[in-house]
Structures are given as C-alpha cells and as structure tokens.
Amino acid sequence: MNTEETPTRSDFIRQIINDDNDTGKHDGRVQTRFPPEPNGYLHIGHAKSICLNFGLSEEYQGKCNLRFDDTNPLTEDTEYVDSIRSDVRWLGFDWDDREYYASNYFDQLYDFAIQLIQAGKAYVCDLNPEEVSEYRGPWNGVGKESPGRSRTVEENLDLFERMKSGEFKDGEKTLRAKIDMGAKNMNMRDPTIYRIRHASHHRSGDKWCIYPMYDFTHGLSDSIERITHSICTLEFENHRPLYDWFLAQLGVFHPQQIEFARLNLTYTVLSKRKLLSLVKENHVDGWDDPRMPTISGYRRRGYTPESIRNFCKEIGVTKYNSLTDIHLLERSIREHLNRISPRVMGVLNPLKVVIENFPEEKVEYRDAVNNPEDPAAGTRPVAFTRELYIERDDFMEDPPRKFFRLAPGKEVRLRYAYFLKCEEVIKDPVTGEVTELRCSYDPETSGGHAPDGRKVKGTIHWVSASESVQADVRLYEHLFSCEDPNAIQEGDDWRNHLNPNSVQVLEDCRVEACLASASPDERYQFERKGYFCLDRQDSTPEKLVFNRTVTLKDTWAKVKKKTNGG
Ligand code: ATP
Ligand code: MG
Numbered sequence: 001m002n003t004e005e006t007p008t009r010s011d012f013i014r015q016i017i018n019d020d021n022d023t024g025k026h027d028g029r030v031q032t033r034f035p036p037e038p039n040g041y042l043h044i045g046h047a048k049s050i051c052l053n054f055g056l057s058e059e060y061q062g063k064c065n066l067r068f069d070d071t072n073p074l075t076e077d078t079e080y081v082d083s084i085r086s087d088v089r090w091l092g093f094d095w096d097d098r099e100y101y102a103s104n105y106f107d108q109l110y111d112f113a114i115q116l117i118q119a120g121k122a123y124v125c126d127l128n129p130e131e132v133s134e135y136r137g138p139w140n141g142v143g144k145e146s147p148g149r150s151r152t153v154e155e156n157l158d159l160f161e162r163m164k165s166g167e168f169k170d171g172e173k174t175l176r177a178k179i180d181m182g183a184k185n186m187n188m189r190d191p192t193i194y195r196i197r198h199a200s201h202h203r204s205g206d207k208w209c210i211y212p213m214y215d216f217t218h219g220l221s222d223s224i225e226r227i228t229h230s231i232c233t234l235e236f237e238n239h240r241p242l243y244d245w246f247l248a249q250l251g252v253f254h255p256q257q258i259e260f261a262r263l264n265l266t267y268t269v270l271s272k273r274k275l276l277s278l279v280k281e282n283h284v285d286g287w288d289d290p291r292m293p294t295i296s297g298y299r300r301r302g303y304t305p306e307s308i309r310n311f312c313k314e315i316g317v318t319k320y321n322s323l324t325d326i327h328l329l330e331r332s333i334r335e336h337l338n339r340i341s342p343r344v345m346g347v348l349n350p351l352k353v354v355i356e357n358f359p360e361e362k363v364e365y366r367d368a369v370n371n372p373e374d375p376a377a378g379t380r381p382v383a384f385t386r387e388l389y390i391e392r393d394d395f396m397e398d399p400p401r402k403f404f405r406l407a408p409g410k411e412v413r414l415r416y417a418y419f420l421k422c423e424e425v426i427k428d429p430v431t432g433e434v435t436e437l438r439c440s441y442d443p444e445t446s447g448g449h450a451p452d453g454r455k456v457k458g459t460i461h462w463v464s465a466s467e468s469v470q471a472d473v474r475l476y477e478h479l480f481s482c483e484d485p486n487a488i489q490e491g492d493d494w495r496n497h498l499n500p501n502s503v504q505v506l507e508d509c510r511v512e513a514c515l516a517s518a519s520p521d522e523r524y525q526f527e528r529k530g531y532f533c534l535d536r537q538d539s540t541p542e543k544l545v546f547n548r549t550v551t552l553k554d555t556w557a558k559v560k561k562k563t564n565g566g
Helices: 012-023 044-059 078-091 102-118 129-136 153-164 214-224 234-250 272-280 295-301 305-315 326-340 513-517 555-563
Strands: 031-034 063-068 099-101 122-125 174-177 192-196 210-212 229-233 256-260 350-355 364-369 379-384 387-391 411-414 419-427 434-442 462-464 468-476 503-512 523-526 530-534 544-550
Touching: 012 044, 012 229, 012 256, 031 044, 031 229, 044 063, 044 078, 044 229, 044 295, 044 305, 063 078, 063 102, 078 295, 078 305, 099 102, 102 122, 102 153, 102 174, 102 192, 102 210, 102 214, 102 234, 122 153, 153 192, 174 234, 214 229, 214 234, 229 234, 234 256, 295 544, 305 326, 326 523, 326 530, 326 544, 350 503, 379 462, 462 503, 468 513, 503 513, 503 544
Parallel strands: 031 063, 063 099, 229 256, 350 434, 468 544
Antiparallel strands: 122 174, 174 192, 192 210, 350 387, 364 379, 387 462, 411 419, 419 434, 468 503, 523 530, 530 544
C-alpha cells in the first residue's frame, strides 16, 4: 500500500457539513478551529483533532483557526503556546493570521456575564467548592438550590463587580448560571461561569482575578469567531445542552457542536496530566523524549508529518470510543520511511573481522544502492578494507543447522562485496569471548556470485573498520508494558506499568562514514536493523547519537501470529 494514496473517507461529520451546505445553513461557509489549552505539549490525539479540523477546512475551502483556550492561569504557560505553534506547523498546517486566544475575549466574556445577570439568568453564589458539589446532588438525583439563587439583579451586579475588583478570596464566591437544579443532566444544574483566582495569567498578567469557566468560554469564543462546526471529543456530548443554552440566552451567532471519539492508543497514555507527571517525575527525559507520544517526541524519534497525517486518515473518525493498535501508527511510519529513506550500513554490536588475503593499505570502493524503492536515488561508494566489523550475532561458533550466516569454516556473502570465509576464531584467553575473526575473501565473487557455482545462503552487512565512524544508538520499545495503561485495576498505579526496557543505549556502534554529515531531519534505513535518525538534542559532530525510529518489520505481528498458533 502506498501511504500517499490513502483517500479521505467520508464520515458522519462530513455528512453533517454536506447537509448544511445543501440547506444553505451557513451559505456554504465552513469555519473550524483547533482549540488547545496551553497546559502541555501536543500529542498524537491532538494530531487527530488537528488533521480533522484543518483537513475539513482544506476540503471545503474553509478556514481553520488556532485558538488557545487559556482560561486557567495556574496551569498555562507561554512555553506551551510556543511548542503548540511549532508542532501544528511541523504537522503541515497553517492558520495564517488567525491565531486567537480566549484570554483576548475576557472583556467581551465579562460583558456577556453581565448580560446574563441583567436577564436574571446568573447569580453570585456564596457556597464554597465542597458545598457547591454537595448541593449539585447525585447524577441520578436532583440538586438543591443555593441560597444565592434568590438574589436580586442589583445585588448580583454589585457582588460580581466586587468579585472582579478583588474584594474576595479564592473560592469565596462564584458566578453561576441560573438554569435548573432539578435537571437530569448535571451540567445544567446551575453551572459555575466565573471563579476567583488571584493568579497571574501568562497573557493578561494581573488584570483579572476572576476567570471564566471552560464551558462558558468555549462556546462564546466559537461564536465570536463565527465558527460553523465546533468539533470536540465525546466527553463533551452532555455539555452540549449548556453550550447551546449560553448562546441561546445571549442571542448570539450559534455554531454547532459535533462530538467524535478521541484517539486512544495501546501501550500509551494520552492524558496531559499523566504526560506531565512523566516529565515532572523524570520517568522520561522531557516532553520531547523520543518515547513520548507527543508530536515533539515523535519528531525527535524520526517520525514524519506525512506518516502521522496518513495514520489519522486511516483511522478516520467515529462516534464510539475504542482503543487503536499502536502498530497501525508504526506501520504508517515504516511505509513512508521505506519509500524515502536512503539505505546505509551500520553495525550495532561490532565484531572485528580481519581479511588475511586483502592488502593492508588498500581501500576498495564498492557500489551500494541508495534506495531500491527509488531508482533516482542512485548509488554511493562504500569503502571495503582489510579490517571490517560485522554484527556479533551474525557469527556463531557452534551454529545450529539452519544458521546461514558466518561460522568457523563457513562462507557468507558480504552485502555489495564478496564471499567471506571464517578461517580462525580469536578469543580472549581469560573470558573466552570471541574478539576477532580471521577470514579470507574470494576476489572472484565481486558480483555476489561464485564463478564455480557454489552457493551461500546468507548475506550480512558490514562496515570498514578504518572508514567508518563511531556512534551511540538508542533502541526503543513501547513506554508501557501493558496494552492499556489507562484501564488498570483499582489500587494499582499506571506508573507501575512503565516498561523498564523502553530505551536501550548501545555505545561503540560503527556506521558508514557518510553519516558523519547526516542531519537530524534525514531518516536512514540501516540495512537489516531498522530506520534511524540523528538525535536532534544530543548528537554532536564529535559524538553521533542515533535514535531508532522504528524497526524494519512488525516483529510484534509475528509474535502474535505464533502465539495464536498461526
Ligand atoms: P487531555 O484530556 O489529554 O488533558 P484535552 O482534551 O484537555 O487533553 P486540549 O488542549 O483541550 O486537551 O485539546 C485540544 C483539542 O484536542 C480539543 O478539541 C480536544 O478535544 C482534542 N483532543 C485532545 N485529546 C484528544 C485525543 N486523544 N483524541 C482526539 N482529540 C483530542
Ligand atoms: Mg480540554
């Protein structure tokens, strides 16, 4: 399957938009938004929402805004704003000059709150947070009215003004919508609109000590921006009546909220709260740790924006929560990298080979194919010398019958070079460890075949000892060792399921000399070993550090097949 060709499937959201366009509801206008709260870095779940919102605006010649939903001064920060902007761009989307902030609407939102008070639809409540939740009642019961509910408009206007001017402490008063304490839907039982927070905001500074709540802010921000289709995740489905209530009471432009199922991935947590604790508790090395499911982590790991976008197309959007197999994402990366990555040779666990019948000073250049998937990529010269490195596990002193690589007295083919025969095994006299192989090569096998017709079954990769460079290589496994770290038993902690082997660092690997000038934006296939890229954080010209982006094959699929008896 060719990654670039995955078509966008139709779905219930596109159906709604088509219907709206047919009835002329918004005169054919399609305006969406991606509304992150700047309290963490974007993750692959956000990518699903970004691809959906920006994708729809492209398909329908509409527009998509980037809006920072920044109403909580305690958790938000400009570091997050900056990372979000750069991640959305990296994914390949552009919001032109439509970068908005809910905090820019604080004056308008305040005026809307005043309008609600004047209409007798909002009141100042004296209950503390515990009392508010106690009065709200159980989900299957009814709530109890707050004493503040009977205040007059004048009292409410006066108290709200005094809340704003800083007369009260955090939690001492709230402004609440006056809806229905007997409502079945708990979100309609007089929800809070404003709370007091004596805290500095990353954009509005100390101008405000009252902050609007998410439900109030979100719909009204949508309305201010004249969003036509406000797409959010399923957990907001029973907030929709409230979304609609605010807009209807205020008589303003009314976007339609549409919910879809969020992305959940196996072996992964996607809650920002959990990702933040992984960072804060040093389980990982920052938000962009290559094991993190964040956009910046994936970027550092070597994932491409094309393959992430393609993955989002493949999974599509539905109305039902489910758990997506992470191997689907990895397959999408692998397919793209297979098409675009130059091939090179890298030996991760080197064993020295000395070719006794090859001259000491001689360097012979062999032609190696850069990318069999892309003939235009051509070939490159690879140095072949008397001393080489091969992969330690491509040699066995005492091999089983089906081992077709190197063994004492046996022959193997060196990729792009000659047949190589192992003549003698040198060991450490103390430990018994194999330290070197003395070999011979057959100069007649330059084309990879012997003129006398003798066959070798195995082909192994190698690098020249003198014409290669040293590198550290980091191999990754999933960050969690259980399939669904979000669904663990009560009393257990999700952190207990972190995979202790999620990263393995191999030092003293040897890679082709051409990689000394690699860029972190290039991905390479190390033949037989997977796809790799330079670590943009830790790699230096003096010390190359490579991350394995993804393995060459889906080894997991094989394991699963075996355990299924297939
Ligand atoms: P979290 O629950 O991880 O803290 P959030 O939903 O609070 O995330 P926001 O910054 O509010 O994070 O998210 C911005 C947008 O991205 C929202 O529209 C939200 O619905 C969407 N989004 C967040 N997580 C996912 C996900 N796993 N799958 C799809 N969309 C998501
Ligand atoms: Mg949110």
